[in-house]
Amino acid sequence: MTLSAVHARKRHAALTERSRETADLTLRLLEFMTLEPAPCGVTELSQQFGTSKATIHRHLRTLANREFVRQDPATLRYEPAIKLFQLGERLRERFGVLGAAREEMTRLREATGQAVTLSTLAEGRVVVLELVQGHTAVEFGIRPGTQMSLHASAHGKVALAFGPAALLERCLRGKLASTGPDAITDPAELKRQVEAIRQQGWATAANEVLFGMNALAAPVFDHRGAFAGALAIVGSTQFIDARPAAKQVALVRGAAARVSATLGWRPE
Amino acid sequence: MTLSAVHARKRHAALTERSRETADLTLRLLEFMTLEPAPCGVTELSQQFGTSKATIHRHLRTLANREFVRQDPATLRYEPAIKLFQLGERLRERFGVLGAAREEMTRLREATGQAVTLSTLAEGRVVVLELVQGHTAVEFGIRPGTQMSLHASAHGKVALAFGPAALLERCLRGKLASTGPDAITDPAELKRQVEAIRQQGWATAANEVLFGMNALAAPVFDHRGAFAGALAIVGSTQFIDARPAAKQVALVRGAAARVSATLGWRPE
DNA sequence: GAACGTTGTTTCGTTTAACGGAACATCGCC
DNA sequence: GGCGATGTTCCGTTAAACGAAACAACGTTC
DSSP states (O other): OOHHHHHHHHHHHHTTSOTTSHHHHHHHHHHHHHHSSSOBOHHHHHHHHTSOHHHHHHHHHHHHHTTSEEEOTTTOOEEEOHHHHHHHHHHHTTOHHHHHHHHHHHHHHHHHOSEEEEEEEETTEEEEEEEEOOSSSSOOOOOTTOEEOSSSSHHHHHHHHHSOHHHHHHHHHSOOOOOSTTOOOOHHHHHHHHHHHHHHTOEEOTTTSSTTEEEEEEEEEOTTSOEEEEEEEEEETTTSOSSOOHHHHHHHHHHHHHHHHHTTOOOO | OOHHHHHHHHHHHHTTSOTTSHHHHHHHHHHHHHHSSSOBOHHHHHHHHTSOHHHHHHHHHHHHHTTSEEEOTTTOOEEEOHHHHHHHHHHHTTOHHHHHHHHHHHHHHHHHOSEEEEEEEETTEEEEEEEEOOSSSSOOOOOTTOEEOSSSSHHHHHHHHHSOHHHHHHHHHSOOOOOSTTOOOOHHHHHHHHHHHHHHTOEEOTTTSSTTEEEEEEEEEOTTSOEEEEEEEEEETTTSOSSOOHHHHHHHHHHHHHHHHHTTOOOO
16 A cells, blocks of 8 residues: 555545545535525536536536436526425425324414424434414414524423433533523533423423523323424413413423324323 | 447437436435335345445445435434435425415415415426415325326416416326326316316316315416416315305415415516 | 627546445344 | 344445536627
8 A cells, every 4th residue: 555545545534534425525515505595506516616517517417317406497507406305305204203293283282372393303403393383473483394402492402301311411511502592501500401301391491592482392202112202382482481381381291292192102 | 349338328328317327326325215114224225226235335325424314223224314304394495485375374274274285386396385284173184295296186287277388288298197086187178177277266176186185276476477386275075165165265366366465476 | 799708518538436246244033 | 053134344347437628608898
């Protein structure tokens, strides 16, 4: 092995997978274009990724052949195609908790008048799976696909309290970024709160994500008793107090428990 | 050039992009795994795609590095990761008609009691963008991401009537597959119906998708007057008659018109 | 209206990285 | 304990990805 080869190998290992792989560029392109708000041009992308226009063009063609992206006939620019959305929806349906929760979500909305959200824990991330709009005048827009912070949201704190222990440990080790006015930033305080949430079986997060907003979340478990997600009502602090009404707590916990039961969970 | 090389070249041209491109395999893998209901194994995939296990493994690693797929630590099998869902949701939000319609959709649901769906026309396909659940006991599950047939659904027929003329032409030339009990299969009949829909400004499709189900759809236009999608109520034929009540028609058409207005459309 | 500066696209020879066979490391099962 | 699965790694071969440069099709500018 030559010296430069050794260096190349080292660099490879060091950067933990550089853009060595060609397919990798295709994936990066797809992701970039999806996060970009407007269609992208070949030249623009070639500058962005530091490669030639020819390469970008070839990759876009590959993506277009599989209908992952499309080219606007008028502007000649490229953008993600509808297929990506359709595949994403397919993936959503994989989460059993969603099917089990839908009915209960609308019922909870009727009972509370507030918007209802369902989240799940996937790959260590809390992601909103579904939203049922509330009946209030102003609506908070926690759209499906949104990723909630672990330490500064009701969904996240429920996941910390009832999800795998490793998740909490990792979260406590990391930096607790302040995502909103009243977000928790002290690890000790977080640990204390999570413990309380585990005891009481529900969590709130007033002014943690957005000022004036609160959520009340309860855990859902699957047939093995493993954490499957969180069900929550979300709305103005005017309707969901930092110390929520006993009735609201009972409604959310009840709904979550019934979803758990649908998933085959049986309380010991 | 050898003879086999000539053949290979010919095959390449004939099949209009075979699996020549390597990135192409990555995309096919991603799509296949998403449509598959359960996680996939390397061996299984290598048989499915007719390549070596080594190749499949390398591609899966590439996908995993970008977090498009994940490997179940327990079973070692691979499945699409949550990122795909998140990207799909990003894409959905690109459709302006969705943001403009959300409020009106819940209002229409309140007024009619039926489930409300919004579709758009993307790359010649009618795709359901959003669903607002109804208040009825049994719910029809037209989930977001679903692709509706052009000729045998209310959404599709509205697209044919108010979308680009080329779409209708192409549809009339193709075969009209029967997707439900009362689906239209005769091109002449379809042409006649589409004409009527264009005149009256709305469409129904009783028993076309599913027996006992009907939908009532009206078109939405953007600021340029171009077809932007369709708004519909969907429910049992018990509630939405094949000849729907005048009030229902007025409600749906009114809602669609207000969404159009939000998009900047002004009636001449 | 001709010259220019864009854009996306194509070609082509070089070189890199994708390829598959085979060996390897685990695991579960009989 | 050996068998038959699995997923993973290695390595020499070769095919396909690469970038430079030429190209074609617009818009703009002087």
